[in-house]
Amino acid sequence: MELAKRLNRLPQYLFVEINQKIAELRARGEDIISFAIGDPDLPTPSNIIEYMCQAAQDPANHRYPETAGLPELRQAIAEWYERRFGVTLDPAKEVLPLIGSKEGIGHMALCFIEPGDLALVPDPSYPPFSLGTILAGGKPYFMPLKEENEFLPYFKAIPNEVADKAKLMWLNYPNNPTGAIAGLDFFEKAVHFAQQHNLAICHDAPYTEVAFDGYKPPSFMQIARAREIGVEFHSLSKTYHMTGWRIGMVVGNADMVDALFRVKSNLDSGIPQAIQYAAVEALRGSQEHIAEHNAILQQRRDKLLKVLNEIGLKARTPKATFYIWAKIPQGYTSIDFTKKLLDEAGIAVTPGTGYGKEGEGYIRLSLTISDDRLEQGMSRLLTWHRRRG
Numbered sequence: 001m002e003l004a005k006r007l008n009r010l011p012q013y014l015f016v017e018i019n020q021k022i023a024e025l026r027a028r029g030e031d032i033i034s035f036a037i038g039d040p041d042l043p044t045p046s047n048i049i050e051y052m053c054q055a056a057q058d059p060a061n062h063r064y065p066e067t068a069g070l071p072e073l074r075q076a077i078a079e080w081y082e083r084r085f086g087v088t089l090d091p092a093k094e095v096l097p098l099i100g101s102k103e104g105i106g107h108m109a110l111c112f113i114e115p116g117d118l119a120l121v122p123d124p125s126y127p128p129f130s131l132g133t134i135l136a137g138g139k140p141y142f143m144p145l146k147e148e149n150e151f152l153p154y155f156k157a158i159p160n161e162v163a164d165k166a167k168l169m170w171l172n173y174p175n176n177p178t179g180a181i182a183g184l185d186f187f188e189k190a191v192h193f194a195q196q197h198n199l200a201i202c203h204d205a206p207y208t209e210v211a212f213d214g215y216k217p218p219s220f221m222q223i224a225r226a227r228e229i230g231v232e233f234h235s236l237s238k239t240y241h242m243t244g245w246r247i248g249m250v251v252g253n254a255d256m257v258d259a260l261f262r263v264k265s266n267l268d269s270g271i272p273q274a275i276q277y278a279a280v281e282a283l284r285g286s287q288e289h290i291a292e293h294n295a296i297l298q299q300r301r302d303k304l305l306k307v308l309n310e311i312g313l314k315a316r317t318p319k320a321t322f323y324i325w326a327k328i329p330q331g332y333t334s335i336d337f338t339k340k341l342l343d344e345a346g347i348a349v350t351p352g353t354g355y356g357k358e359g360e361g362y363i364r365l366s367l368t369i370s371d372d373r374l375e376q377g378m379s380r381l382l383t384w385h386r387r388r389g
């Protein structure tokens with residue numbers, strides 16, 4: 001048996017590694033408090049679950065689903081974009097439901113990247129942007145996201161020949177892992193840059209509804225020319241606490257949406273239909289839980305930031321996403337500091353370098369942890385800090 005060489009180019013998926021390490025320690029009886037994974041701890045709202053249970057009873061939904069997504073779901077996604085962002089989409093051509101946005105992000109590389117092609121990828125960033133590129137045989141060209149530049153890529157620093165050669169640019173705001181946000185002025189600049197260099201843009205926006213202090217993140221699709229050259233990935237995972245059900249969507253440029261559908265229709269058979277109906281209910285039903293969940297996350301954010309500040313881990317206050325991107329003390333690598341927290345305090349976080357080399361000097365903490373565990377975690381951090389003198 002000989003496995004394909006492309007597998008050797010893939011690092012092990014960061015979260016799989018972290019989960020394994022946590023599982024090993026827990027198997028030894030250690031109580032690990034994990035701030036490592038961005039997976040909402042609160043349940044999916046009950047109206048959505050009830051709708052899904054009803055749909056699961058209907059034999060019509062026991063058969064292969066419609067690969068392109070139920071027309072009702074495409075329509076509900078288009079209506080949601082209209083209501084939330086004032087963006088009008090053609091549900092037949094500019095909307096495609098996905099088996100979670102990660103699946104679509106990974107497959108999109110196959111639509112653009114030939115062996116040796118470049119994709120512009122932020123550093124740090126959500127790993128599937130670069131890993132999808134690598135699996136397609138291409139090379140990521142990393143755009144550093146620097147704190148002094150508000151964690152936005154600086155397009156002028158990208159050499160012309162690189163921008164001309166690249167096929168695709170990935171962007172993600174509100175941003176994982178930095179918690180940074182981008183305004184419409186930045187999206188305008190991105191579209192201008194892409195048009196100058198004949199690039200397609202994939203904007204990944206699963207956190208637009210996880211926002212604090214009254215801030216309402218915009219959609220990339222609000223830029224009039226965005227749909228000439230780009231798409232936006234979105235997800236029900238974070239907004240409706242549906243990570244386990246696997247449902248997301250891509251919207252925007254009809255040719256890009258169709259290209260992704262052509263790849264997907266040859267590889268998967270769509271999203272289980274009971275879950276598609278649940279998504280229709282999520283998008284059309286009451287949205288009240290969003291503000292309630294954000295209020296909980298905002299409280300957690302403020303408490304944790306205070307403790308991090310007290311123990312010398314400086315972090316900006318994120319206006320969106322449930323991540324805190326904290327600076328570690330000098331003299332440690334992100335990996336060493338992560339190990340130290342795990343071994344000495346029983347606290348799991350993710351090392352900044354898991355998202356790219358520009359993540360060196362940072363760790364990411366997720367707020368998707370129950371209030372009880374958060375309190376325990378914070379008191380452990382304070383005790384650990386005092387012990388160190």
Ligand SMILES: Cc1ncc(COP(=O)(O)O)c(C=O)c1O
Nearest residue numbers: 100101102126176204235237248
């Ligand atoms: C930036 C970003 N994009 C996409 C996803 C994947 O979301 P989904 O559950 O829809 O696959 C995540 C999940 O953590 C994410 O952080």
